[in-house]
Amino acid sequence: MMKCQEMLAALGDYVDGELTPEFCAEFEKHMAGCDPCVIVIDNLRNTIRAYSAGVPYEVPPELHQQLCGMLKEAWRRKFPNAT
Numbered sequence: 001m002m003k004c005q006e007m008l009a010a011l012g013d014y015v016d017g018e019l020t021p022e023f024c025a026e027f028e029k030h031m032a033g034c035d036p037c038v039i040v041i042d043n044l045r046n047t048i049r050a051y052s053a054g055v056p057y058e059v060p061p062e063l064h065q066q067l068c069g070m071l072k073e074a075w076r077r078k079f080p081n082a083t
C-alpha cells in the first residue's frame, strides 16, 4: 500500500494524466482506504476541472494553501535541484 506522502508526491503527474495505469491503480487503491487523500484529490480534481473548463473559479484560501503545499512538495521531490 502506498503512503500518503507518495500519493502527494506523484500528484502533479496524476493531474497531468501522465501516470502509468499501474500507478493510477495504486492511487485508486490508496484512496479507497484513506479519507484525507480522497478529500484532497477530490478537491484538486474539481479545481482542475473548473480551470480546464475555462470557468472562473474561486479557490477557497485554505484549499489553495493546501494544494500549493502539496504541489510544492511534489515539485520539490520531482526536481530536487530546483529552488
Ligand SMILES: [Zn+2]
Pocket: 003, 004, 007, 030, 034, 036, 037
Ligand atoms: Zn492517504
